[in-house]
Structures are given as structure tokens and as C-alpha cells.
Amino acid sequence: MVLLSRSLMACQRTQDLANFVFEGKKIIGVALNYMCAVKARNVPVPTVPIVFIKPTTSYLREGHPIVLPKVFTKVAYEVELGVVIGTRCKNVSKEKAMEFVGGYCLALDLTAQCNLTAARAAGGSWTLGKGFDTATPVSRFIPKDAIEDPHMLPLWLKVNGEIKQKGCTADLVFKVPDIISYVSKYMTLEPNDLLLTGTPHGSDAFQAGDLIECGLADLATMKFNVCAE
Ligand SMILES: O=C([O-])CC(=O)C(=O)O
Numbered sequence: 377m378v379l380l381s382r383s384l385m386a387c388q389r390t391q392d393l394a395n396f397v398f399e400g401k402k403i404i405g406v407a408l409n410y411m412c413a414v415k416a417r418n419v420p421v422p423t424v425p426i427v428f429i430k431p432t433t434s435y436l437r438e439g440h441p442i443v444l445p446k447v448f449t450k451v452a453y454e455v456e457l458g459v460v461i462g463t464r465c466k467n468v469s470k471e472k473a474m475e476f477v478g479g480y481c482l483a484l485d486l487t488a489q490c491n492l493t494a495a496r497a498a499g500g501s502w503t504l505g506k507g508f509d510t511a512t513p514v515s516r517f518i519p520k521d522a523i524e525d526p527h528m529l530p531l532w533l534k535v536n537g538e539i540k541q542k543g544c545t546a547d548l549v550f551k552v553p554d555i556i557s558y559v560s561k562y563m564t565l566e567p568n569d570l571l572l573t574g575t576p577h578g579s580d581a582f583q584a585g586d587l588i589e590c591g592l593a594d595l596a597t598m599k600f601n602v603c604a605e
């Protein structure tokens with residue numbers, strides 16, 4: 377009988393679950409969407425949302441570890457408010473956009489920084505650096521009614537018990553209706569599609585063996601062990 381280490385078994389279980397059916401058809405992210413992150417990077421404030429797509433195979437639920445791909449040397453955590461679309465929509469105005477929200481979640485937009493830098497330098501896409509299996513851990517679904525105002529929510533992230541990110545959605549450059557309205561000019565949003573609204577200042581690299589914990593107001597917390605592929 378072959379004896380497997382606990383972390384190897386965990387990785388294999390996660391790989392089996394890479395085919396998790398994500399109930400939406402897409403995960404859409406917005407980059408550089410917190411004023412504190414824009415200031416920290418010393419870049420101009422975006423004039424339109426910087427939008428990217430992550431594959432649904434990157435989706436991960438609590439109870440399974442984040443698996444860092446061998447090909448990346450530096451993967452960063454990014455804690456984010458996730459917005460779950462409730463009703464199919466296209467070309468919606470900012471005024472009507474909130475009608476199409478079904479709920480929310482706490483999410484991580486894990487990002488291989490080395491790959492992003494290379495991709496940016498080449499003018500290429502961020503697909504691989506943000507799209508690997510397990511790159512989008514998400515909490516349980518938070519019903520829309522549980523959140524009166526999605527732009528007043530504190531969010532935080534700890535690595536091995538040490539606080540690394542602390543922000544508030546009041547600091548978003550583009551608010552939830554701005555993002556829905558903007559993206560829906562280009563593509564139909566469908567029920568359960570997930571929008572990642574960007575991360576506050578403080579995103580940095582983590583590694584195998586780490587414990588990542590994060591929270592959104594008093595609405596959701598989640599934690600993930602990290603293992604190497
Ligand atoms: O990874 C990045 O550089 C951009 C991003 O997703 C964010 O700001 O949330």
C-alpha cells in the first residue's frame with residue numbers, strides 16, 4: 377500500500393474537485409479598484425473598470441486546500457467582496473443595476489504575481505496567473521437582504537494569524553452598480569455569475585504550509601490551508 381502524506385492527499389482531493397460545477401457561467405474580476413491600492417501602487421486612478429475573466433475551474437469552497445501550481449514562484453492573496461448575479465441582464469443602467477444582484481460572498485482572487493508582471497510586460501492577458509485551479513476561493517452565499525449597503529463593509533485577511541489586509545468597501549473606485557452597468561454593456565450577465573470587486577492595499581505573496589483566513593464584516597469568514605502541487 378502506498379502511504380500518502382496528509383497534504384498530498386489533500387491536494388489530490390482538490391484536483392478531483394477541480395471539476396466542481398460552479399453554478400454561474402463566469403467569474404469577472406475588477407483590478408485596481410480600491411483607492412488605497414491605487415495610491416500604494418502609485419498609478420493613475422482608473423477611469424473605467426479594468427476587467428478580467430477567471431475560469432470557473434478556479435472556484436474553491438472551504439474544506440479544501442489552495443494548491444499552488446509548480447510553475448509559479450510568487451502567488452499573492454487578495455481578499456475581495458464577491459457579488460453574485462441574481463437575474464440575467466444586459467445593458468443595464470447604474471440606476472437599475474442593483475435589481476440584478478442576487479447576493480454576495482467573501483472571495484479571494486489569488487494571483488500569481490510573477491506571471492502578471494510577465495504578462496503585463498508582454499501586453500498579454502492575466503489568464504494563467506489568475507486562472508489556475510483553486511485561484512478563486514469563495515465563502516457561503518450571503519443573501520442580498522443580509523446587506524443593506526455593500527459599500528460599507530469592512531474586510532480583512534490574515535496569514536498564519538497575522539493581519540495582512542484591512543479595508544472597507546467604502547474605498548471602492550467603481551461601486552457595485554458601476555461595475556454591473558459597465559460590464560453588461562459588453563456581455564450578458566447570468567444568474568450565479570460572480571463579480572470580484574477588487575482588493576484593498578496589502579496584497580502580497582504566501583506559500584505552501586500557510587493558513588489564510590479572511591472575513592467580511594460580521595457576515596462571513598473563511599479559512600484555507602495552502603499546499604504545493
Ligand atoms: O491582481 C491585480 O493586480 C489586480 C487585482 O485583481 C485587484 O486589484 O484586485
Ligand SMILES: [Mg+2]
Nearest residue numbers: 454485574575
Ligand atoms: Mg483582485
